[in-house]
Amino acid sequence: MTAVFVLDARGFVLTGSGPEDLVDRVVALEAMATGRAVCTERTTYLPVAGGLLAVGGRRAPRPDGLAPFVPLAELLLASAAEPARLARDLHDSVVQTLYGISLGAGTAAELLHGNPAHAEASLAWIKETAAAGLTDLRGIILRLRPETLVGAGLATALKGLFETLRNAPGNNAAPADGAAPGSDTGWGLQLDADPSVSPQVEEALYRIALEALANAARHAEASQVTVRLAGDDAHVVLEVIDDGVGFAPDGPHPGRLGVRSMRERATLLGGTLDIRSAPGMGTVVRAALPIG
Structure with a gap:
């Protein structure tokens, strides 16, 4: 048998x-x-x-005798992976977009009376983000790339994401009352020219940066956050470094679903994701993916 x-x-x-x-x-x-x-x-x-x-x-x-079973096996594996993939995409896209909109609304409310020009810019960003979020939700259904990346490139998309989270109220990087958004903070951005990567790698790195920065803003209580993007002919490397409260990567923590999602995205594309952290020691998230 x-x-x-x-x-x-x-x-x-x-x-x-x-x-x-x-x-x-x-x-x-x-x-x-x-x-x-x-x-x-x-x-x-x-x-x-x-x-x-x-x-x-x-x-x-013999291995060559297994050929008749292969199509059915691949179909079963694809069907089993779909709920997990959908859950990951919903978490990465819709939840993060809604969180970004809430941050933008908070920024606009704070600036409305003291700095109407900046408040107007924040409201415009909220409108753009809401539209992008709707498009992104459609993209989950149609398996499209995130709207944020279309026509912009990875470096530009990362810069916009970074500025949004850096200027958000409620994190230690937010400027003091009366200061211009983004001034005198410990958040730094180091981006090489846009590396030439496949659309899949571009999207994965954007999602990983989104998760890591959101965790730094929400959970880490960080006063200094640095994002680095570099690449060569074979790999592209993204690093998100913060000086926050840190956590035990293998233990329970508020961002554990996001950490698992980041690992899955890197692994699925033949890359690696390393997280170095400990309570009170800050966090380093490093993703290295092949450019192809």
């Missing part, structure tokens, strides 16, 4: 039929890491898009 299993990217059985003792997660992860079929005495593991196909029985079949 032949047993067929579909495994996710972590080596866990997603669905299948047959005795599960035919599946060895250690061997499955080896096949995932190498990208090549691995055979044991009774089971063959074949990497497919989004996970693994494992087929076993009294004897492990």
Whole structure:
């Protein structure tokens, strides 16, 4: 009797039929890491898009004999990933956009009487952000790129995002009463010329920066935040550094859903995301992605 299993990217059985003792997660992860079929005495593991196909029985079949099962395995993996992807996109896009609008409204209210010209600019930004948020929500449905990046490029989009969060009321970077927004703060921006990257990498880096900056503004109580973007012929590197309260990356903390989302975005594109932080020690978020 032949047993067929579909495994996710972590080596866990997603669905299948047959005795599960035919599946060895250690061997499955080896096949995932190498990208090549691995055979044991009774089971063959074949990497497919989004996970693994494992087929076993009294004897492990030849890898080329698994071809008839591959399309169904890929379809099952894609269907299983969709709810998680949608949840991540909703968190990254809609929630962050609404948060940005609330910050902009607070800034406009504070400036309305003392500095009407700046208040008018904040209100214009709220209108633009609301429109962009609506477009972004449509983009989730249609799998489009974020409206913020269209025609602007990554460096320009990051600069706008940075300025918005730096000038927001309620964080330690906000200027004192009577000072111009963004003046005399410890927030710094270091951007190389726009690196030439694929649309997927551009979007992932924007989303990672959005999450990291939002966490710095909401949770970190940071007085100094630095964003760096650099690239070469092979990789582009984004760093968001703050001097805030810090956290234990592996423990419970307010931004844990966002941290998981950042890791998933980097990993899905063959990159890495490193977070260095500890209570009272600030936080460094570093994403390195291939440019292709």
